[in-house]
Amino acid sequence: MSVSVHFLPNNVTVEAQVGEGLLSVAERAGITIPTGCLMGSCHACEVEVTELGDRCCCISSVPPGHSQLTINLFSDPTW
Template identity: 45%
Template sequence: MSKQVLIHWPHGKSTACTAGCDWLAAARDAGFSIPTGCLGGSCGACEIDVNGTTIRACIATVPPSKSGQLNVELATDPYW
């Protein structure tokens, strides 16, 4: 049975979704736009930081969380 995860988005909104949900769909449902480019994981346009770990939203899913919560920030690349 998949658990609900509370996601805190950069724009101040919090939403819940089921662990295993697609990150892009979770963001869309929250009214938050994650930039995308290739949709295959190679360009890095969709990188977000989830609890301090950078992931590529186009190829990742919302993980389960022991605390039941995840904090999302936009990733920053100092070389871009």
Template identity: 45%
Template sequence: MAVKTIKIHWPNGKVSEAKAGAHWLAAAKSAGISIPTGCLGGSCGACEIDVDGETVRACISSVPSHSSSLQVEFSSDPHW
């Protein structure tokens, strides 16, 4: 069975593709997008992004396969 490719729409208007199940940080890096990181273990929340309205921590999350196209926005936390 082939791995599904997902189209990702980034906050800066760039569009890239990633395989379903790819780590978000790797998908962003391959698209030339920098996601801030902190602990890289999911505890601090520095890497939070909004994927189709759902907040995920990019350091411990993967590109989902539930859609063929995803909209990513950067979360804004006044403490960072």
């Protein structure tokens, strides 16, 4: 199943598959999301998914049951 993923504030939308990692989706969209530990501990890659709440991209994937997701990128000045 295809899911439309919209990245803000970049205003970029790409199609993704259920189960595809959020970091991979962002990379295909030309979006850079900072990473640290790649295990979800440091929260460097945390984004706000409007439909789901805050998620660490390194350990999150496109969930089933949604036709679209909106990902709000925010910047942590400590990274």
